Amino acid sequence: MSHPSLRFLLCLLLLPVSGLFAQQGAQKGEWRFYGGDAGNTKYSSLDQINADNVGELKVAWRWKSENFGPRADYLWEVTPLMIDGVLYFTAGSRRNVVAVDPTTGETLWMYRIDEGERGDRAVRTQNRGLAYWTDGKDDKRIILITPGFQLIALNAKDGRPVSSFGKNGVVELTDGLDRDVVPAGVIGSSSPAVVVRDTVVVGAALLPGTAPSSKTNVPGYIRGFDVRTGKKVWTFRTVPHPGEEGNETWEKDSWKYTGNTGAWAPLAGDDELGYVYIPVEAPTGDFYGGHRPGNNLFSGSLVCLDAKTGRKVWHFQIIHHDIWDYEPSSPPVLMDLTVDGKKIKAVALVMKMGYTFTFNRVTGEPVWPIPEVPFPASDVPGEWTSPTQPIPSKPAPFDRIGITPDILIDFTPELKAEALKILEQYKYGPQLYIPPIVRGTDGKLATLLLPHHTGGANWPGGAFDPETNLFYIASLTNPDPMALSAPDPRRSDMAYVGGGGGAAAAARGKAGPAAGAAKGAPAPGAAKGAPAPGAGGEGAVRGNIGPRGLPLIKPPWGRITAIDMNRGEHAWMVPNGAVPDAVKNHPALNGIDIGNTGRPERAPLMVTKTLLFAADGAGMFNSGPGGGGNKFRALDKKTGATIHELTLPANATGIPMTYMVKDRQYVIVAVGARGYPAELVALALP
Amino acid sequence: MTPAPGPSFRFHRLLPGILLGLGLAATGTVSLVLAAEPPPSQRSVLDGVFSSAQISRGKKGYESLCARCHGDALGGGEDSPALVEADFLNNWYGKTIGALVEYTREEMPSDGPGDLTRKESTDITAFVLSSNDFPTGSAELAPELKVLNQILITPRK
Structure with a gap:
């Protein structure tokens, strides 16, 4: 196939086929959407940084968030946008909007709004970024929630x-x-809006629903706004009203008062179809649905x-x-697949349970059968x-x-014998969907x-390579003791609320909250300003429920x-991250090689034409004990092998992104750690 | 005693709680709580040690800094523990308010600790303790460690 004219011919033959699908991934060296493109592939076709030179990556500049907002932000889940040679992102607990020179990190402008009480009491202070819209001419807008x-x-x-x-x-x-x-302090959003054609679509996040104060809450409806007028x-x-599809699935008038049911994860859009894809969360009461x-x-x-209309397609x-x-x-994640020789415009959703649900995104038909199982x-x-x-x-x-x-x-x-004894509590x-028990039922602490419920995949999701159709997914493995108890009626009108069933508390009694040594590297009090960046975060404060504080x-x-x-089908799997310090240094494991364990946190993933970028992750929220760290890696896309590992100033807290300006490719990642205020780090070749 | 990874490290700083700590680690229960008999001069959380103004300040602080993880009813959320009832109290009986104030100040919010002042932490602690039905008094709980370390968290009678 080396003959040039043959190659040309082949290209011609392939053109109409690939033309069936819109081009996926971030285009023209920019990064116009939170997820790279509106379909959240987190893919860029840039290739200046490759397997041969990635070892030379150096910090090009850093941008510090410390004085943005009344308190420093440590867990900055942001992914900036890069459009027309300007980097845009949200920063700090007020979610200031900042424009930065993408080659130097110089601040160009910032926007700040003090929202008073509604801002102070925000249900989510995390911020993941922004949306962008242009009319293709001079009107260019940054959209903030x-x-x-x-x-x-x-x-x-x-x-x-924009005054209009x-x-x-x-x-x-x-x-x-x-x-x-x-x-x-009831409703907000941590993820950015998504713009599809000329409509801004907004999801919603509410307070965590483990132990809500009421079965009554605000519903997290999905809304569409005209991007020109804001109308x-x-x-x-x-949560549908009478006469609307699905209302009958809220028995005993529960549609009247039940809330939550928002969409707090990032949304996806397909400009070509004009469709938006909404991952809708759980209703009020995460673990008890009797109301x-x-x-x-x-x-x-x-x-x-x-x-455009909000009409449900499927x-x-x-x-x-x-x-x-x-x-x-x-x-x-929107992906154009070829399954059994058939082209399918698909959408895939990775779940906390470890499953990938894949649909034809035009019709909603499952790509592989999804049977109902008792x-x-x-x-x-x-x-x-x-x-x-x-x-x-499928997939497994x-x-x-x-x-x-x-x-x-x-x-x-x-250790195995002790683990068995713990398990019997x-x-x-062996299966999914074992209902949570009331604490103490049959002498058991919890289910x-x-x-x-904070394991498997979560908001970091995965990254998809539209050239190979490999989907890279980050997940964590951590058991969840969950039991119900009747709350004090002065605090909640729920019949039952969720909790660790005393099991988590028992583990904490052994390994926290007052047990500094369980934290691994940082000494007690070090959180004030000097924890080793890259040490495990919040997850590490919590105890494992396994033997002697081990998983x-x-x-x-x-x-x-x-x-x-x-x-x-699975192509490969690799553990992500080194053995957690508290495990590595555990006296019970002295002299035992436990291999490459990975850390209980999700790797933030981004993929380019040449490399898969990954990191230890934040380890500060919804991770397992000992999760997170300050390592950043370039992996071989075909095997998962680490090609290069470098140490960031702190833990990667957001999904990395990449862009090309003035012939130089940059990789940007937000970092922070307990006691290490958040900053953006720009990596580039010398 | 089970060599759990470090029940004792922090307990050195929390002498009043050390018996409890050992008890927990050894038995996994809290039956030895009462072994930590307070010295006669010591006050306890049963003596009405914080004021209602302080509770309202603490409530505001809680709502803006803590509720998004621990829930609006202090019942916990995601994997953040409850701050009421046995799950919470069993961890703190036998320790001092000072220990709780300093734990909160140094470790919370867990994704970005270290920014709370001792006064803010004391106010939030007062709110949390009041939510656990400990009595309100007329005087403010002073944000001074020397004082706070003298006040024991003991079970309601």
């Missing part, structure tokens, strides 16, 4: 609010939620809407009546259980699901769930899985 839940359009040139958008650039997002009053164009009620009998549509669903409920908090929590009913008073749940036949899970004695740690016979089983489940505790999405 504030911590206090307002939608703001800024002129990309100077950061001034909403009221002087600002649109109220707490209106139109079917509640008389929406108090401060609300449509509302999609994720909302029925399947609770559209909670736990992937919903496809026409972005939906698939991934979890009926969620009582495990296994809700959709990752960005839907699961046991809850015996908790008042609870309602769905008799079946959908389980994908990317993380461990369910617990059997053979997956407990067995580094030594003693819990209700457990032991695997994956954890209960065998490694790997954090991994990257590559799935060939044309075939639905």
